[in-house]
Amino acid sequence: MRQAEVTRNTLETRITVSVHLDGTGRSQLHSGIGFLDHMLDQIARHGLIDLAVQCEGDLHIDGHHTVEDIGITLGQAFAQAVGDKKGIRRYGHAYVPLDEALSRVVVDFSGRPGLHMDVQFTAGSIGQLDTQLVFEFFQGFVNHAGVTLHIDNLKGVNAHHQCETIFKAFARALRAALELDPRQAGVIPSTKGSL
Secondary structure, X not given: OOEEEEEEEOOOEEXXXXXXXXXXXXXXXXXXXXXXXXXXXXXXXXXXXXXXEEXXXXXXXXXXXXXXXXXXXHHHHHHHHHOOOOOEOOEEEEEEEXXXXXXXXXXXXOOOOEEEXXXXXXXXXXXXXXXXXXXXXXXXXXXXXXXXXXXXEEEOOOHHHHHHHHHHHHHHHHHHHHOEOHHHOOOOOOXXXXX
């Protein structure tokens, strides 16, 4: 069973994340930031990943620690749940439109953290989410999941649409990369023999 639960407690946040990579898209999300919960729900629904996030953060300061630390903890949970990566497809990509917005996300479960993100948000915030923190979320995720991630918002006028296409494409790319390949059952998808 490709599942994991991670708890991460600091002086700034107290977070528990659980993931089931072979789920049905169910979610229980309590980050304290409504729009972030909406984006995490995209990961669950479009990635077919069961996801639970419970966070108590220092939102009286701002959302930075909450958003970044959820990314970190989610990355840790993914790393545990995917295990040795035997049999996975490893690579995934997706293009997702939403009205005028279009985003592309490409992921490699390489074991090497790297984030390349080209997004020019048209607004500084969406609800209570500072759009600068979207980068921090993904940086935390890639550093702790050990993935290479390319995120490009190709078109967009409405910041809500821009962000939503990013998270939906991320979910679809994850789903493709984590899918078990029957032709590679029990095989680590690397010429090195490890990832």
